[in-house]
Each structure stands twice: as structure tokens, then as C-alpha cells.
Amino acid sequence: MTERLYLYDTTLRDGQQTQGVQFSAAEKTEIARMLDALGLDYIEGGWPGANPTDSEFFEQAPKLDATLAAFGMTKRAGRSAENDDVLAAVLNAGTPSVCLVGKTNPFHVENALGITLDENLENIRASIAHVVAQGREALFDAEHFFDGYELDPAYARACLDAAHEAGARWIVLCDTNGGTMPARIGAVVRDLIAGTPDRPGLPGDRLGIHTHNDTEQAVAGSLAAVEAGVRQIQGTLNGLGERCGNANLTSLIPTLILKEPWRSRFETGVTEEALHDLLRISRRLDEILNRVPRREAAYVGASAFAHKAGLHASAILKDPTTYEHVPPESVGNVRVVPMSNQAGLSNLRRRLAEAGLPGEDTAALRRILERVKAREDKGYSYDGAQASFELLAREELGLMPEFFEVKRYRVTVERRKNKYNEMITLSEAVVVVKVDGEKKLSVSESMDETGADRGPVNALSKALFKDLGRYQSQIDDIRLADFRVRIMQGGTEAVTRVIIDHEDSQGRRWSTVGVSPNIVDASFEALLDAVRWKLLQ
Numbered sequence: 171m172t173e174r175l176y177l178y179d180t181t182l183r184d185g186q187q188t189q190g191v192q193f194s195a196a197e198k199t200e201i202a203r204m205l206d207a208l209g210l211d212y213i214e215g216g217w218p219g220a221n222p223t224d225s226e227f228f229e230q231a232p233k234l235d236a237t238l239a240a241f242g243m244t245k246r247a248g249r250s251a252e253n254d255d256v257l258a259a260v261l262n263a264g265t266p267s268v269c270l271v272g273k274t275n276p277f278h279v280e281n282a283l284g285i286t287l288d289e290n291l292e293n294i295r296a297s298i299a300h301v302v303a304q305g306r307e308a309l310f311d312a313e314h315f316f317d318g319y320e321l322d323p324a325y326a327r328a329c330l331d332a333a334h335e336a337g338a339r340w341i342v343l344c345d346t347n348g349g350t351m352p353a354r355i356g357a358v359v360r361d362l363i364a365g366t367p368d369r370p371g372l373p374g375d376r377l378g379i380h381t382h383n384d385t386e387q388a389v390a391g392s393l394a395a396v397e398a399g400v401r402q403i404q405g406t407l408n409g410l411g412e413r414c415g416n417a418n419l420t421s422l423i424p425t426l427i428l429k430e431p432w433r434s435r436f437e438t439g440v441t442e443e444a445l446h447d448l449l450r451i452s453r454r455l456d457e458i459l460n461r462v463p464r465r466e467a468a469y470v471g472a473s474a475f476a477h478k479a480g481l482h483a484s485a486i487l488k489d490p491t492t493y494e495h496v497p498p499e500s501v502g503n504v505r506v507v508p509m510s511n512q513a514g515l516s517n518l519r520r521r522l523a524e525a526g527l528p529g530e531d532t533a534a535l536r537r538i539l540e541r542v543k544a545r546e547d548k549g550y551s552y553d554g555a556q557a558s559f560e561l562l563a564r565e566e567l568g569l570m571p572e573f574f575e576v577k578r579y580r581v582t583v584e585r586r587k588n589k590y591n592e593m594i595t596l597s598e599a600v601v602v603v604k605v606d607g608e609k610k611l612s613v614s615e616s617m618d619e620t621g622a623d624r625g626p627v628n629a630l631s632k633a634l635f636k637d638l639g640r641y642q643s644q645i646d647d648i649r650l651a652d653f654r655v656r657i658m659q660g661g662t663e664a665v666t667r668v669i670i671d672h673e674d675s676q677g678r679r680w681s682t683v684g685v686s687p688n689i690v691d692a693s694f695e696a697l698l699d700a701v702r703w704k705l706l707q
């Protein structure tokens with residue numbers, strides 16, 4: 171028999187408390203729809219009345235299968251719940267569910283609110299009762315609960331009782347400062363559920379958990395609380411949230427669905443089929459926030475199923491379960507066996523097969539491995555530049571056509587006055603190539619159509635991509651997608667490593683690498699690899 175575990179998302183509220191994150195109302199709507207399709211039970215949309223964006227989101231609230239919740243705080247002392255304008259704005263959003271945060275730590279009641287402990291209890295009781303009287307489902311976020319429980323367990327518990335007796339459907343235990351250890355969270359939850367001789371236990375199916383990641387244990391803390399009996403988990407996509415973030419639902423959800431003991435014991439609103447969309451949802455959120463996805467993120471990171479070491483790749487080819495705790499496709503991810511100086515013949519054969527290249531010539535394979543290792547020693551990195559690796563392998567296998575020959579190139583950078591008498595910087599690149607025996611000279615400037623200077627590498631790229639004779643039509647749709655530069659020590663000399671990502675109109679994306687003490691040379695090498703790889707397609 172499985173038990174129901176409820177998932178409550180607060181990406182749009184606590185997630186928005188992340189430094190540097192500010193969603194528009196339209197973005198909130200898009201994220202809410204993604205969470206809904208994934209199967210979340212509750213989606214907290216924000217704090218109506220606190221800012222125009224949150225108010226706008228609730229005014230045009232999307233239709234969802236999930237329960238939409240508005241967030242706010244308990245009424246302030248010295249006025250009734252009916253006369254508290256902040257609470258009124260929250261209720262006016264008209265959501266079926268309302269979550270109110272209230273203090274449960276006497277230190278905060280006395281110092282942050284400056285009211286008596288009894289006044290705070292009354293604020294909690296009256297606010298929750300008011301929400302319930304409006305026919306809404308009430309949640310109580312018990313702020314600083316675990317710290318409060320250490321200081322004064324009877325008072326912290328009395329705050330929960332006030333919310334419970336006033337009719338709160340969920341009492342959510344918050345580790346607001348994120349400093350409580352998972353084992354302690356579990357022990358406190360067990361205490362609450364067991365009760366004491368003078369206070370009956372609180373039912374676990376009315377308790378939730380809300381953790382923060384300040385000791386990198388928010389997910390572990392949430393699981394400890396579930397183990398001890400709570401039946402609602404609050405968290406955020408990609409672990410967004412105040413300071414170090416909230417419990418990461420992008421890690422928690424697959425753990426609950428795919429891993430024991432959770433898989434056998436609990437049912438959530440997320441199906442195994444919906445879970446296949448997890449990576450896409452996680453990446454879309456990063457895209458909205460203009461953030462680079464975390465490669466090492468559990469389940470959804472680009473490296474989560476990347477097998478770099480030779481011993482791992484060798485075993486993976488025999489049976490993927492040797493080095494994978496779940497199948498990558500269960501969360502929409504893919505297995506990667508990159509090439510690098512950690513690789514052996516198994517990585518190599520697999521990579522060659524993926525590129526449609528033969529892997530039988532062991533002597534050639536050994537040469538490829540040696541070249542990769544020697545070049546990585548000089549500063550190259552092939553596990554992030556798979557297209558350059560393919561070219562290197564083709565060269566050793568005798569399968570690399572010489573499409574064209576680069577005769578020379580030059581870049582100049584000039585500071586000069588424009589026609590408005592303003593000082594500007596302009597780069598000019600000249601590239602000379604020989605295609606089919608014919609020399610072609612291309613010149614390009616770094617200025618774009620708006621008049622902005624795009625730099626010397628841009629000028630070089632435009633000149634290289636300008637006239638490749640009969641190959642030109644095959645490279646016209648190349649677009650530069652990302653450009654990363656790193657200064658590193660190659661032996662005793664500092665060298666520059668450039669990694670460039672390109673895309674084309676058919677949705678291909680490929681990465682190439684160049685290394686040199688000179689950034690222009692390193693960039694040109696990577697650009698040249700990008701063109702040669704594209705011509706092979």
C-alpha cells in the first residue's frame with residue numbers, strides 16, 4: 171500500500187527571493203504551466219499585493235490542475251484579521267489555497283516583531299481562522315520552527331497548535347535559516363507526531379517540510395522529515411530560493427519516484443512518464459533566467475551521466491548499470507562518453523561509433539589516444555569539444571578530407587574617430603584560403619549592423635565564413651552560439667584556451683577548441699575546426 175505524498179512548489183515565491191531573480195508575470199505563468207504539466211500538487215504563485223508583478227500574475231492566473239496558492243503573512247498585532255490590509259490583498263487574489271507565514275521562535279517574536287508571545291499566538295490563530303472562514307484551504311508556514319523548537323519547544327509547539335486548531339490543512343515546518351541537520355529534523359518531527367503526556371501528537375498527514383540549503387542538506391532534511399512522517403514537501407525547481415536556495419525539487423522528485431524506499435512507499439502527482447520532461451523543464455527555467463545550466467546537477471546536469479574515466483566507459487559499454495544509478499532517459503537526460511586524458515580504448519570506440527567512424531584499427535586508436543593525452547597536456551580539452559575530437563580522430567584514421575587550405579590570416583585593431591568625432595575601436599580581419607586551387611581573399615570588419623564593435627574574433631569569424639567557394643552554401647547557416655576563454659598554464663607558459671559553440675539551421679550544436687599563447691590564434695583554430703566539422707556533415 172502506497173501513501174500519498176504532496177509536492178508544493180514555491181519557485182515563484184521563495185524562488186523569486188533568489189538574488190538576481192525577477193520573473194515577469196508572463197514568465198511566472200509559463201513556469202506555473204510547466205510545473206502543472208509535471209504533476210505538482212500545489213503551485214505557490216507569489217505574494218499578492220507585495221509587488222505589481224505578483225499582483226498581475228494572480229489577476230490573470232492560469233487555469234491549472236494543481237492547486238494555486240497565494241502567500242502572505244499572519245496579521246499584524248493591534249488590528250483584526252479582517253482589518254489587516256496586507257492579509258486582505260492576499261485573500262483578494264481569490265486562490266483556493268492560502269499560505270501564511272508566522273513566527274514560531276520566541277526570539278523572533280520578541281525581537282523582529284516586538285510583540286508578546288501571546289499576541290503572536292493570537293495573530294496565528296485569528297489569521298488562519300479568517301482564511302478558513304473565507305472557504306479557503308489554509309497553510310501555515312511555521313517560520314524558524316526548528317530553531318524555535320531548540321529554544322522553547324513548548325512555545326514552538328503552541329504556535330503549531332494555534333494554526334492546527336484554527337483549521338490549517340497543512341502546518342509546514344520551516345528550517346528558515348537552513349542550519350538544522352537532517353537527523354535533528356527527523357527527531358523533531360517524530361517528537362511532534364508522538365506528542366507528550368499533556369499534548370496529543372500532530373497527525374503527520376497534516377505536516378509539511380520547508381528546508382533551505384545553507385548546509386547543502388535541504389534535500390536530505392526534507393527526506394528525513396518524510397521518513398519521520400510529514401506528508402508534504404515544499405521546494406523549488408533547480409533549488410532556487412533565498413540565500414543558498416530551497417530544497418531542490420529537480421533532485422527530490424526523481425529520488426521519490428525512482429529510488430527506494432520512497433518508490434515503494436509513496437505516490438506523488440508526478441508520473442514516470444511526466445518525469446521524462448524533467449531535464450527540459452529544468453533547462454527552460456535556466457533559459458528564462460539567462461543562467462548557464464549546472465553541468466554537475468544531479469539527474470539533469472550535462473555531466474550527470476557522462477562517463478569520462480576509461481574504466482567506467484569500459485564497463486558502461488558492457489552494462490550501463492555498472493556506473494549509473496538510474497537510466498538517464500528516465501529524467502530525459504542522455505549518456506555521454508567523452509574523450510579526454512582519462513579515457514581508454516572503450517571511451518574511444520564508443521565515441522567513434524557515435525560519430526559513425528570505424529574502431530577496428532587498434533594501432534590508429536592508440537595513436538588517437540596518445541594525441542588526445544599529449545594535446546590535453548598542452549591545454550586542450552576534448553571532453554567539452556567533441557567536434558574537435560572527431561576531426562583529430564579522422565586525421566589519424568586517414569578519413570579527413572582537405573576541403574581547403576588556409577594560406578594566411580591577419581587581424582588589426584584600431585582606435586580612431588568616427589564621423590561624429592567619437593573615439594571607436596574597430597577590428598579588421600583578412601583571411602586567405604585556397605579552394606580547388608584558387609586563392610580567395612576575404613576581408614571583414616568587427617562592426618555589426620547597429621554600428622557596435624563586436625571585437626577581433628568576430629571579424630575573423632566573418633572573414634573565414636565569407637567565401638569558401640563551392641562549400642559556401644554549406645556553411646551559410648552557421649551561427650556562433652557561445653565563446654568561452656580560459657587562461658591556463660600549459661607547461662611553464664601561460665596559454666589561452668578558447669572553446670566555441672556553433673549552431674546551424676538544422677538544430678545541430680557543436681563545440682571546438684583552440685589553444686595558443688595568442689587569443690586570436692586560439693580562436694582561429696577553434697573557428698577553423700567548426701567550419702571543417704560542419705563541412706563533414
Ligand SMILES: CC(=O)SCCNC(=O)CCNC(=O)[C@H](O)C(C)(C)COP(=O)(O)OP(=O)(O)OC[C@H]1O[C@@H](n2cnc3c(N)ncnc32)[C@H](O)[C@@H]1OP(=O)(O)O
Pocket residue numbers: 184187217219220221243244245246247256271272273282283293313346412
Ligand atoms: C521566511 C520567508 O521567506 S517569508 C517571505 C518573505 N518574503 C518577502 O518579504 C517578500 C515580499 N515582501 C515585501 O514585499 C514586503 O516586505 C511587504 C510588502 C510584505 C511588507 O512591506 P513593509 O510594510 O514595507 O514592511 P517591511 O518589509 O519593512 O517589514 C515587514 C513588517 O512585517 C512584520 N512581520 C514580519 N513577519 C510577520 C508575520 N509573520 N506576521 C505579522 N507581521 C510580520 C515585521 O515586523 C515588519 O513590521 P514593522 O515594519 O512594523 O517592523
Ligand SMILES: CC(=O)C(=O)O
Pocket residue numbers: 184271311312313314344345346347380382
Ligand atoms: C516561509 C519560508 O520561506 C521560510 O521560513 O523559509
